[in-house]
Amino acid sequence: xxxxxxxxxxxxxxxxxxxxxxxxxxxxxxxxxxxxxxxxxxxxxxxxxxxxxxxxxxxxxxxxxxxxxxxxxxxxxxxxxxxxxxxxxxxxxxxxxxxxxxxxxxxxxxxxxxxxxxxxxxxxxxxxxxxxxxxxxxxxxxxxxxxxxxxxxxxxxxxxxxxxxxxxxxxxxxxxxxxxxxxxxxxxxxxxxxxxxxxxxxxxxxxxxxxxxxxx
Numbered sequence: 001x002x003x004x005x006x007x008x009x010x011x012x013x014x015x016x017x018x019x020x021x022x023x024x025x026x027x028x029x030x031x032x033x034x035x036x037x038x039x040x041x042x043x044x045x046x047x048x049x050x051x052x053x054x055x056x057x058x059x060x061x062x063x064x065x066x067x068x069x070x071x072x073x074x075x076x077x078x079x080x081x082x083x084x085x086x087x088x089x090x091x092x093x094x095x096x097x098x099x100x101x102x103x104x105x106x107x108x109x110x111x112x113x114x115x116x117x118x119x120x121x122x123x124x125x126x127x128x129x130x131x132x133x134x135x136x137x138x139x140x141x142x143x144x145x146x147x148x149x150x151x152x153x154x155x156x157x158x159x160x161x162x163x164x165x166x167x168x169x170x171x172x173x174x175x176x177x178x179x180x181x182x183x184x185x186x187x188x189x190x191x192x193x194x195x196x197x198x199x200x201x202x203x204x205x206x207x208x209x210x211x212x213x214x215x216x
Contacts, residue, residue, distance in 0.1 A: 004180045004210040006203060007061065009168070009190040011035040011046060011141055018047050021194065026055050028200045031082070033168075033188045037065040041087060042138035050075050061085060061130075063111065063168070063188075065138055069097045077104040085109035085132050085166075088121040098127055109166070113138070114146060118155040125159045133184070136169025141191040145170030150182040157183065173205050180210040 008025045010032060012018050025032055034052055039045045042065040049072055054060045061083040064072060069086045076084055077100070084101055086094055088110055098108040109130035112118060118125060125131055133152050136143035146169070153165055167184045172192040179187055189206060196202040 004184070004207070005031055005186045006176070006206045006210060007031045007033050007166075007186055007188045008193045008199075008203070009033045009035055009063075009141075009188045011190060013044070013046050015047055015051060018052070022054060024199060025193070026058060028203055029058075031059040031061070031186070033061045033063050033085075034081075035063045035065065037138070040067040041065045041089065049079075052079065061109070061186075063132070067091045069094065073097065073100050076101065076106065080104070081106060083107040083109050083130055085111050085130065087111045087113065087134075088116055088124055089113055094124055095127070098124075111168070112152065114149060118152050118159065122159045125156055125163065128160070128163060130164040130166055130186070131156050131160075132166035132168055132186075132188075134168050141194065143170050143191075145172075145175050145179070147175065147178060150179065150184075153183040171206075173202070173209055176206050176210045177212050 008029055010021045036049045037046045060081045062081045063085045067090055069090055069092055084106055101108050107129040110124045110128040111132040111134050113134050133149050135146045135149045164185045166186040167179050168188040171187050171189045176187055193199045193202055
């Protein structure tokens with residue numbers, strides 16, 4: 001199965017809370033996901049993309065919940081994240097968007113909402129470095145994981161065998177092992193960490209549970 005990455009997500013419209021979460025997670029994590037919404041694809045808004053920042057050396061993925069990716073390419077190429085994830089449900093062709101990011105040494109990812117069948121967006125999956133199965137509600141923390149969405153792992157792998165697969169939505173200590181054993185490589189965790197009494201301890205528990213092998 002290989003090593004599983006537990007990646008905390010940062011979803012907020014408050015710059016002070018953003019700073020608090022970055023400083024909270026950075027000491028015990030190597031990779032994190034920043035969620036950005038402009039109120040078009042998701043109903044809520046987050047801190048603007050041009051106000052985001054992170055510590056040097058932190059591996060940051062940016063999950064863009066927007067309808068027009070091309071509007072954000074200039075700022076994304078300046079920020080230089082590890083990976084940028086756009087939704088397959090956007091209003092633009094993602095081919096040029098992916099090409100622009102790759103030309104700037106930024107990995108490209110595709111997010112798939114619950115109603116979207118992977119086979120319908122196979123051209124983007126084949127072109128992506130990362131495919132994120134989105135099981136929650138856009139722009140919200142604390143949702144329940146829809147584990148039926150794990151069936152998409154098999155379909156995605158049949159389109160691109162070596163693509164990195166992510167999961168976003170409702171991951172916690174009780175289900176992270178199931179998600180990992182289904183073939184997910186990067187498990188994004190929001191509320192289970194943000195609301196924990198001891199986030200560092202919870203992160204360690206999540207990582208240990210995700211790496212367990214054998215029958216559950």
